Amino acid sequence: MRNLELLVTALLVALFVVPASLTAASVAPPTGSAAPSAKLSVSIGVDPGGNVRFAPATILIPQVNLTLNVTFYNNYTTPGMDHTFSIFNADMTNITINTGIVAPGANSSVEFHINTMTNITYNGTSFTPEATAQGIRFFCSPHRTLGMLGEILLAGFTPLAPQKGINLRAYWIGIIGIAATLAWTGISYFVIKSSSRHQKGHREHIRKGLP
Ligand SMILES: [Cu+2]
Incomplete structure (x- = not known):
């Protein structure tokens, strides 16, 4: 019985103390703003x-x-299918970045610096x-009116809070599984x-005169 008590104690420590110290460690969200220029x-x-869509x-x-x-x-070479790559300013009064018309088969480059997601x-x-x-x-x-739109997204934008929720749920499912x-x-x-x-217990074993 002494061994069983030790085993149960070790299991309880493993179940509650170790995960508590793991979940206590906080994860700081990436800010991105402190990163060196790249x-x-x-x-x-x-x-x-042939759809009027960017790819990607x-x-x-x-x-x-x-x-x-x-x-x-402009890799879709239907004659007359001219496209541009353009970015408006915030109040859409001025197309601030513009390749100008790119004819079928042609290409054009623009280069700009993204200081933050709200400043270029x-x-x-x-x-x-x-x-x-x-x-x-x-x-x-x-x-644009036909939906030829795209967006620049910052990787890692997804908030961390829902992930923590999923981790805690998995943790409790694990505990219930172990307990079961x-x-x-x-x-x-x-x-x-x-x-x-054959074996009804130690007392009967003794009564039969066995060791
Ligand atoms: Cu177009």
């Missing part, structure tokens, strides 16, 4: 099936304080770009013991 070059094309329509950036070089390829410097001038729910809007000037296993082991022990015709 440069990223990306290529954006047009849906090869999302530019994922690893940090702000980033020089972003975008080369826009282009050709020495800083402005607040048009925003999406989580990022920066870019669009094709001739086809322990309970089942205990029940099995007594069922097997009571159904055995």
